[in-house]
Amino acid sequence: MKFSLNSLVLWALFLVPALLLTTPNGSVVIIALMSLYSIYFMFKNRRTLQLNRFDKLVIASLSSYFIIYIPTTIADGTTLRYFQGGLRLLLCIPIYFLLIAVFNEIKTEQIKKTLIWGVSIGSFGAAVFAGYQSLILSMPRVDGFLYSINFGYLSTALLCLSASFSLSSPKFRILLTLSTFAALYATVSTLTRGAIFAVPVLLIFGLILSIKQLCWKTSVAVILVLAVLSVASYHFSAAVKQRIDYTIQEITSIEKGNIKEATSSGTRLFLWKAAIEAYKESPLIGLPYKEREKLNHKLHEEGKVNDYVNKLPRGHAHNQYFEMLASTGSLSFIGMFMMLIFPLIVFVKHFWRTQSCWGYIGAVFVTGFMIFGLTEVPLQANSISAFYGFMLATFFALVRNDKYNVRHNK
Structure with a gap:
């Protein structure tokens, strides 16, 4: 055929x-x-x-994640792993x-x-x-x-x-x-x-x-459905209930200053702290993986991070923004803007001006990935x-x- x-x-x-x-x-x-x-x-x-102006901006958006890692890759000189996520956007x-x-x-x-x-x-x-x-x-x-x-x-x-x-x-x-x-x-x-x-x-x-x-009735109906589903999930799913209770317990521990007792969320706070320290060490282009590991060992010896951070390969930050900050320094701000904020601005403005469904769908889609990046480094996968x-x-x-x-x- x-x-x-x-x-x-x-x-x-x-x-x-x-x-x-x-x-x-x-x-x-x-x-x-x-x-x-x-x-x-x-x-x-x-x-x-x-190419018109819009095309050039799109090229900049899809290539920025790759480009900002070039200095760090050269500084490392041993691996191309830094391009793991950026290459796919580039292609x-x-x-x-x-x-x-x-x-x-x-x-x-x-x-x-x-x-x-x-x-x-x-x-x-x-x-x-x-x-x-x-x-x-x-x-x-x-x-x-x-x-x-x-x-x-x-x-x-x-x-x-x-x-x-x-x-x-x-x-x-x-x-x-x-x-x-x-x-x-x-x-x-x-x-x-x-x-x-x-x-x-x-x-x-x-x-x-x-x-x-949307009329107000539709909006209220959608919110009510979500609220009912949330309550039902908590009361009828033991796994969901355990996960929510665990999260509340972690938040309570963090509020009391017992960060190490919050195994998951507390560890992420330590990882983000380590990423900030990496940025301070090399604010222009960030630190290579090996240098970040050495820094994490040092922070652990000083009692500033837990064992998990000390043993984590490549100093992974479990956060898209902190990971970019640690590995690409101030170049990360360019990457964050062009890869996430710029597309959101384009789609929102297009929707407001034309009421095009593509602007609306694109805006919600990009916002989702902006939120995902708060707890992991999804765009490396x-x-x-x-x-x-x-x-x-x-x-x-x-x-x-x-x-x-x-x-x-x-």
């Missing part, structure tokens, strides 16, 4: 979210193949390729240019329909995996083919997409509502606090952003960074085509 380029792109838009949590790196393979073809596409059309730049060309020839509703089905299948698949591991295998924290924390973040990302699409897709609202709850079940089943905490925050952000489109880069390239391309009015067949 012969496929046109448009069909292949639509298949990619469907398969990336659909395979995200239902296969081991299936989405990464699709993105890698698409990136390779996109490079060929750009080379083939290099004479007609013209999404050619995908962005391919999508610009293809999206101009595909109807908006077809693109939306394809993404909706991909996100829905991905959400249902995540819920099936969670149900199998939780109910059949009796796993305390489900993880699919990933680490439980990463599974939780990506489930929440699918939840964001499902819920956001429902605002502008009344024909698919029932499907999207079901897929939202499926993704929510998968998220809660991981017991990942960073992912679960993000759900109500993202819901509130989405409601505020779409305040002009293989599947997460690839998915984030691909979806950014997709939303950037859709906003770009809307912005410059190049779409002729809406």
Whole structure:
């Protein structure tokens, strides 16, 4: 069977979210193949390729995470691990240019329909995996083919997409509502606090952003449903109750100054403290991994961090922002802005000016990853960074085509 380029792109838009949590790196393979073809596409059309100001900013956004690690990598001289997350975002730049060309020839509703089905299948698949591991295998924290924390973040990302699409897709609202709850079940089943905490925050952000489109009755209904589900989860799920009680206990210990007694949250505070010390040691470009390990040993000897921090390889900070701060110094502020804040500004402004669903969905999606970064370094992970880069390239391309009015067949 012969496929046109448009069909292949639509298949990619469907398969990336659909395979995200239902296969081991299936989405990464699709993105890698698409990136390779996109490079060929750009080379083939290099004479007609013209960059405007928006394109240059997108390139800066998708390449910043890679670029800011170059000085540290050179200073280390022993490993390319620093580029683990940035390289995947960098490889999404050619995908962005391919999508610009293809999206101009595909109807908006077809693109939306394809993404909706991909996100829905991905959400249902995540819920099936969670149900199998939780109910059949009796796993305390489900993880699919990933680490439980990463599974939780990506489930929440699918939840964001499902819920956001429902605002502008009344024909698919029932499907999207079901897929939202499926993704929510998968998220809660991981017991990942960073992912679960993000759900109500993202819901509130989405409601505020779409305040002009939603009537007050809908907003109240959504909040009540979330409140009922939260209370029900606490009272009817022993695992959820234990996790919440444990979190409250940790917060209480931290408030009393007993940080070491807060095993999880307290350790993160120590990790962030170590990252700040690393920044102080090299505020311009940050410290290489080996130097951060030595610094952590020194801090442990001085009684400023616990045993976990002392033994942790590469001085990992368990926080996207502190990790970048420690490893790239002041360059991290450029990376944080271009990789997270800049896309959010672009999408929010586009939504406010045009009421485009792509601006709204993109804004909620990026905000989710900004929240995930508070408790882990998600954009260093293989599947997460690839998915984030691909979806950014997709939303950037859709906003770009809307912005410059190049779409002729809406």
